Amino acid sequence: MGNKSKPKRDGFVATHIKQAKRSLYELTQRPLGNLLTLAVISVALTLPACLYLVGKNLSVAAEGMSASSQINLFLVEQTPEARIMVLKDELEGWSDVEAVEYISSQQGLEDMSQHAGLEQALSLLDDYALPAVLEVTPSLDTPTELKALTTKLQQLPVVTDVRMDEDWLERLGAINNVATGLAIALGVLMLGAVFLIVGNTLRFNILAHKEEIKVMKLIGATDSFILRPYLYTGFWFGGISAITAWILTAAVTILLNGAVEKLANLYDSQFRLIGMNWDETVFLLMTGTLLGLMAAKLSTQRHLKEIEPV
């Protein structure tokens, strides 16, 4: 038959848009099963996203702490005011000191009495004076330099004790490291779970359509044509779940914000929970979608080969 004219074909993009719509439509045809799958994938994506936010907030919180790290110099009792002023001026002249604030013993008492509940305690300390304190704000950030500065300050004549929040900061840093490691490990596991769920769901889809695939192969469908609907199903699974995961994460952030604010207030901090920014949102959506697509491709390609005829 020589008159096999070339019929008008749809373009590449048109074909794909058509298929994407069709796959989405087919997801709605089996709502309950697909909703369950989507819910499982969403939760599996929400968990690493939340862990990531925990890590991010912890490091922001830790940063805020170290930025305000101060060295307190406790001075020998009954040191004359003039002597302290001279010392203050001297310290302010140092290159590694940014600012020095003087808190007299009187002022220290006043500050303390402003905190609720401490008034009564203070009345017990009637004849006991608080030591005068010089609050030194260093202009350094590295722990070793800070250490050097503290030893230098320790050797000053009227100083009895030097205190830094260092120990506490170090512990916070270590906790942060553990949390980050845990978050990464759990995140990888959860993403692996997403991969397996999508792959397995599509494996069942392929097996359920075995007869149809056989017929399609017999009438000349290419593998990529046969796989396309499944790839788009994986694409939608990943994409929709990523969007749901984003919403869930945002909901968790909003719900927890009140509690965290309260906690921060107890620590005298202005800290607020930070949600996902634009970049992270895009990253989450892309990870979800690509993961769904990759899982679909690997799983369906493998199972397509098992269906005869080749």
Place this chain on the structure above:
Amino acid sequence: MINFQQVSKAYRGGRQALQKVDFHLRRGEMAFLGGHSGAGKSTLLKLICAIERPTDGKISFNGHDITRIRSRDIPYLRRNIGIVFQEHCLLMDRTVYDNVALPMRIESVSENEIKRRVCAALDKTDLLDKARCLPNQLSGGEQQRVGIARAVVNRPTLLLADEPTGNLDQDLSNRVLSLFDEFNRAGVSVLFATHDVDLMNTRPQYRRLELNQGFLSEVASYGE
């Protein structure tokens, strides 16, 4: 059109399905492929559309050697061949229209063109009023005609029919065969496998190839 040169096919386990088969089906020619079940008719058809590979010999289609065709070229070979199966192989969850449209959807033909061609094919097979039905709402004869409509919708150069009348009575068989007559008159080469000798006898004008235990022979037609 199709050229077999000394083609043999042995299945795993050593069963010899075809032995040194030689034949040539010319462009626009129609031929019966006879022989009782198990004689190798299905194997021969499977070799043409590359479902099976020959163990020996050479097969060419339209001048192309398809003996060792690469897997990724197979779909394009099959798009030139319309296949009608004994058991229809229709998709039961799709309408008659969608079933017939399938070969064109595979080639990403635009929907307007699909509509035109599918309607033409359904009209030819007398199924236009059944377009919205599901296959299992149709009778056996009608289902077979859907299979034929699907096979011809994208105007293949060759039609292969594997016992398309196997489940039909005399009258329906004759009607189905008439359809193939028509397509052949339009220039399509047809290879029609059947074990029904009476049916073959109604069309003495066509060549008759006979398979017996894997050996192929040409039977002289009554018409000559």
